[in-house]
Each structure stands twice: as C-alpha cells, then as structure tokens.
Amino acid sequence: MDSIGFQQHDHSHCIAEAIAAAEERCKAEKLQFTPARRRVLEILLEQHRAMGAYEILEILAAEGLGSQPPVVYRALDFLVGHGFVHRIERMNAYTACTHPGEDHVPAFLICRLCKAVAEAETVLDGGRLGKAAHETGFVIEKIVVEAEGLCPACAETAA
Amino acid sequence: MDSIGFQQHDHSHCIAEAIAAAEERCKAEKLQFTPARRRVLEILLEQHRAMGAYEILEILAAEGLGSQPPVVYRALDFLVGHGFVHRIERMNAYTACTHPGEDHVPAFLICRLCKAVAEAETVLDGGRLGKAAHETGFVIEKIVVEAEGLCPACAETAA
DNA sequence: ACATCACATGTTATGATATAACGTTCGAGG
DNA sequence: CCTCGAACGTTATATCATAACATGTGATGT
Ligand SMILES: [Zn+2]
Ligand SMILES: [Zn+2]
Ligand SMILES: [Zn+2]
Ligand SMILES: [Zn+2]
Numbered sequence: 001m002d003s004i005g006f007q008q009h010d011h012s013h014c015i016a017e018a019i020a021a022a023e024e025r026c027k028a029e030k031l032q033f034t035p036a037r038r039r040v041l042e043i044l045l046e047q048h049r050a051m052g053a054y055e056i057l058e059i060l061a062a063e064g065l066g067s068q069p070p071v072v073y074r075a076l077d078f079l080v081g082h083g084f085v086h087r088i089e090r091m092n093a094y095t096a097c098t099h100p101g102e103d104h105v106p107a108f109l110i111c112r113l114c115k116a117v118a119e120a121e122t123v124l125d126g127g128r129l130g131k132a133a134h135e136t137g138f139v140i141e142k143i144v145v146e147a148e149g150l151c152p153a154c155a156e157t158a159a
Numbered sequence: 160m161d162s163i164g165f166q167q168h169d170h171s172h173c174i175a176e177a178i179a180a181a182e183e184r185c186k187a188e189k190l191q192f193t194p195a196r197r198r199v200l201e202i203l204l205e206q207h208r209a210m211g212a213y214e215i216l217e218i219l220a221a222e223g224l225g226s227q228p229p230v231v232y233r234a235l236d237f238l239v240g241h242g243f244v245h246r247i248e249r250m251n252a253y254t255a256c257t258h259p260g261e262d263h264v265p266a267f268l269i270c271r272l273c274k275a276v277a278e279a280e281t282v283l284d285g286g287r288l289g290k291a292a293h294e295t296g297f298v299i300e301k302i303v304v305e306a307e308g309l310c311p312a313c314a315e316t317a318a
Numbered sequence: 319a320c321a322t323c324a325c326a327t328g329t330t331a332t333g334a335t336a337t338a339a340c341g342t343t344c345g346a347g348g
Numbered sequence: 349c350c351t352c353g354a355a356c357g358t359t360a361t362a363t364c365a366t367a368a369c370a371t372g373t374g375a376t377g378t
Contacts, residue, residue, distance in 0.1 A: 034326070053364070068329060073365065089248035089305070092335095092364060107288050109297045120291035129266050129304060132279035137311035138268045145288060145304050146248070152296035193355070212335070227358060232336065251335060251364095321378085328371070337362070348351080 015045040018096065022084055025101065031082065036065050040075040041084055041096060050093035050110075050117040088117060090146050095119070105143050111151035113158070118151075174204040177255065181243055184260065190241060195224055199234040200243055200255060209252035209269075209276040247276060249305050254278070264302050270310035272317070277310075 022041060026033035043059055044051060053072050061067040076094055079085035085094050086106050097106070098119045107122040122145060133140050150158060181200060185192035202218055203210060212231050220226040235253055238244035244253050245265050256265070257278045266281040281304060292299050309317060 032326075036327085066328075069365070070329085070367095071327080074327080090303070107291075109288075109292055109295075109299070111297075112300070118295065118297065120288055122288050129268075129279055129281050129306065132266075133268055133306065133308070136268075136277065137314065138270075138277065138306075139309045139314050140268070140306045141271070141308040143304065143306045144249070145302065147288065147292065147297075147299045147302045149292070149300040150298040155296065155298050191355075195356085225357075228336070229338095229358085230356080233355080319378100321376105323376085324374095326371105326373080329369090331367085333364100333366070335362100335364070338360085340359090341357085343356070344354090346352090346354105348349100 037075045044096040050095040107145035113154040196234045203255040209254040266304035272313040
C-alpha cells in the first residue's frame, strides 16, 4: 500500500532521484552523507510511509548497519535537521520529505485508521496565528501542521 | 512565571471559572467529573503551563489521589477527549484549554528556550491544506498547529 | 610523516512516555 | 435486590529517546 498522496504510483524513480538530490546537496554543503544516513533515507523513500525509529532500526540491524538505538536516532537527527525527513509528532514517526530543498511549512494528513500519511503543501500562515504571534511579540521560527482524519480508502470503507 | 499568553496576570478567577464551567458542562452532558479528573484540570489551570503527565502524577501522588501512571493518563484522556485540555505533541505535554466549550482549532506558540506555551486562536484552515485534502478525498476531522520560536522574554534576552 | 582536531560511530546503560490487562468498586436503572 | 457499565487500583510491560564515554577515521597544517 502506497500511502503518501493516497495514490498508487511507481516510485522507483522517486527514490533514485531523491537520493541523488540528497547526495548532491550534501556535496554542495559539505555534509557527510554516510552509509547509515543514506540507508535510512532510502528506507523511508522505499517504504513511502511514516515509520517508527525502531522499525527502521530493525532493517538496519538486519543489514548489519548497526543495532543500537543511537544509530538510527543519529541518522534521523541529521536527516530531519537538514530537511530530508520530517518527524510526525502525533505518531512519533518519520517520513521522507516529498519536496526537499524547497523551503516549506510541512503539513500532514494522517489517516486515523490505516495510519497513512500525506504531506501537503501549505503556505506560511499569514493569518490569525501570525497576527496573534506578532501582537504578543512571539517570534515564530517553525510551524508544523498535522491533520487527522480519514484517507479516501478508509472513508469509503467506513461509509 | 506565567506562560500562557506570555503575560503576567491574576488568574485565580480563571481557575474557579473554568472549573465551574467544566462542572456545568459535565452535568449537562452527563459526564462524570470525578475527583481525579477535576484535580488534574485544576492542577493544569493553577500552573497555567504545559506539564508532562508524570509531573502531574507526582502532585496527585503527594495528595493521595493515586500514584500509578494509568491514574493520570485516564484523567488526561477524559479531559483531552472532551476538550478541556490539549495535548501538545511536540512536547509530550498537556495544558488546559484557554477557551473550552468553543469549537476551535487549537494553535500553540511554543518557546524553544523557556518552554512557555500560548494557545492562540485560529480559524479552520480554508486555504491550501483544506483544498489539498479535498482534492485527494481526505476527510479532515481535527487539526493541530504547533509553532516553535521565541517568546517575548527569551527573544529579548537572546537579542 | 606526524600531530591534531572535528566528526562520525560503537556500545552500554538509562530515562521518559504510555498502555495492556485484569480484578474490584460503585452507582444508576430495571 | 440484581445487573450492567463506567471508573478505579494495581502490576507489569511496551514504546520512544538520550546520556555518556570509548573508538575510529579522514582532513588539515606543519
Ligand atoms: Zn517536506
Ligand atoms: Zn486510511
Ligand atoms: Zn483550546
Ligand atoms: Zn521563552
């Protein structure tokens, strides 16, 4: 079941493309795209869904890339820190960014039944939130938006 | 340090008012506003900040209201489920809703330095997120917005 | 070549958050 | 009364994340 976007699609090229882009960007910014980091990003791209850290770790362990939690958390810290991966707070899970490199406010649509996640595009909210923040003197540095509901498939089943 | 709203204020009346309102609503909706549930809400109102479940539990335990995690998690489930309290995903923490009863999309401003939290008002996003969801057939049931940044006090200190 | 330094990794242990499961209590409604 | 469901008490365990410290490794300057 492919989840992101809630649509079936062949994404073998997404993976190759995204990895190549990440590699290039790391080169440009002198970041070390080490085997563990690369493999974690690959796994998230392959699975194309939100995954828990320990779920990723199992795969790494099976491949001999490390079996202790810090291995995967370090890789995730790097990937999240540089915008290759997003953390989904509601789920304590991680998912590959669907448009890395672009400066964006990630917004997620999370199905409460099948746990599928889609990353939607949003604009930086110039509305009430920004206004409220400005009025109180709060400086917003980062916004996350997470919506819960039913994906098309589950909505149909439930109906 | 009072955090919500990032302003000092006397809120003894907020507490009494909020508790009375909760009591009334529970009566109207035949919900059981039990001692543990009431006390947890009171604690969150008194402290007027985001608190971890175990932090709340310590207070309950000191007062003889229970010492095991399920005690506080059950109370929080009830309070969150009925909108008296919000869970802040980024922090694994809980805070009393500042305008319970009203149907609203909570949005939080979270200071990354002092961890103060303000609940801002937002409107249900009729913008791109809603549009993107509608296009894919996703049914949004609930949205949370969490912004990280610097509160007025910390912004000043940092500057 | 060698020292040095920054960064990444290996490993052990522990901390922090949350829930499963099961038996008991207690009050509302028949 | 009796029954039922909701809340509660208790034990144990699951799940998520980080601290701390030792080790390796490659770039840089001398
Ligand atoms: Zn993204
Ligand atoms: Zn679904
Ligand atoms: Zn609220
Ligand atoms: Zn602050």
